[in-house]
Amino acid sequence: MYPSCCQKAYKFMSHTHSHNKSDESGRAFRLGISLNIAFVAIEVLFGVLSNSMALVADAGHNFSDIIALVLSWIAVILSQRKPTLKFTYGLRRSTILAALLNTILLIAAVAAILFETLHRINMPEQISSSQVIMVASIGIVINGFTAWLFIKGKKNDLNIRSAFIHFLADTLVSFGVVVAGIIMALTGITWIDSLVSLMIAAVIIYSAYRLFIDSVNLALDAVPDNIDILKVREYLQSLPEVDSFHDLHIWALSTTVSALTVHLTTNKQTDNTFISGIQRQLHEMFGIEHATIQVEYGDNYIDCENCN
Numbered sequence: 001m002y003p004s005c006c007q008k009a010y011k012f013m014s015h016t017h018s019h020n021k022s023d024e025s026g027r028a029f030r031l032g033i034s035l036n037i038a039f040v041a042i043e044v045l046f047g048v049l050s051n052s053m054a055l056v057a058d059a060g061h062n063f064s065d066i067i068a069l070v071l072s073w074i075a076v077i078l079s080q081r082k083p084t085l086k087f088t089y090g091l092r093r094s095t096i097l098a099a100l101l102n103t104i105l106l107i108a109a110v111a112a113i114l115f116e117t118l119h120r121i122n123m124p125e126q127i128s129s130s131q132v133i134m135v136a137s138i139g140i141v142i143n144g145f146t147a148w149l150f151i152k153g154k155k156n157d158l159n160i161r162s163a164f165i166h167f168l169a170d171t172l173v174s175f176g177v178v179v180a181g182i183i184m185a186l187t188g189i190t191w192i193d194s195l196v197s198l199m200i201a202a203v204i205i206y207s208a209y210r211l212f213i214d215s216v217n218l219a220l221d222a223v224p225d226n227i228d229i230l231k232v233r234e235y236l237q238s239l240p241e242v243d244s245f246h247d248l249h250i251w252a253l254s255t256t257v258s259a260l261t262v263h264l265t266t267n268k269q270t271d272n273t274f275i276s277g278i279q280r281q282l283h284e285m286f287g288i289e290h291a292t293i294q295v296e297y298g299d300n301y302i303d304c305e306n307c308n
Helices: 018-050 053-079 094-122 129-149 160-187 193-219 230-236 271-287
Strands: 242-252 256-268 288-297
Touching: 018 053, 018 129, 018 160, 053 094, 053 160, 053 193, 094 193, 129 160, 160 193, 230 242, 230 256, 230 271, 271 288
Parallel strands: 256 288
Antiparallel strands: 242 256
8 A cells, every 4th residue: 555645646548549440450451461462472473484683572572561561460459458467558568569570570671682682693684674664563553552551540650650661662662663674674784673672672771770769769668759758847847736756757558558657746735636637638748648646745755766
């Protein structure tokens, strides 16, 4: 039991993730996975028949994106499970783990592309530019549409944003393959195909780097990018009842849900209405869904300098 001076607030639950949004997300994942499985099969077939490393490289990257979509979808499903005695926050952090795994997949795809591209540079083969242009043009449509499926949720969810970035990059890559095919058709310069493969690798590396930094930050309990901790501090200090505060911590429970704990030293006795009002404001102003607040007043102040 907490001492009477310490008022602990229960977590403030927001029901922003409704069943409708969950169903919409599930449909986006299902449709995106189905379309890209079909497209990868087409790319591999025509890439082998046309001896195009650019198509095979893009197919390999698209296959890693399919796995990434599956992992992200599984993580979303797991994150919606109710808390248990073992996992008191539920499995929300599975979305952060999925983002980390997706980064590893991107890095593996880069390694495979670079290995095969260097091999083809030393052993050039005849490439059918017309088939390259046709298949890559289909890729622009498929990848662009898949990116569009996740455009709504990309702002506040790293898991969804990773899917969006994957397929936006793929759309640009497919466009690059089309350009390479046109250049090869007009000039007969086949090494352009390898050059595009290297450009594909560069695009993936950039995407992987950004995703890796963001996902590692969340895994290490960094303050989420969408929350300005300085503004949170300003808000707490502006409260007339608060003289000071300490042990302020903000971290991500998942790629969409944030939590906060803080000790407030007040100049007057307060009640649960005071705490619930702060919780409500933290949610409305900063999107913090779980806020635990300890209030310390007068001689009952507890030194928690070493508490975490």
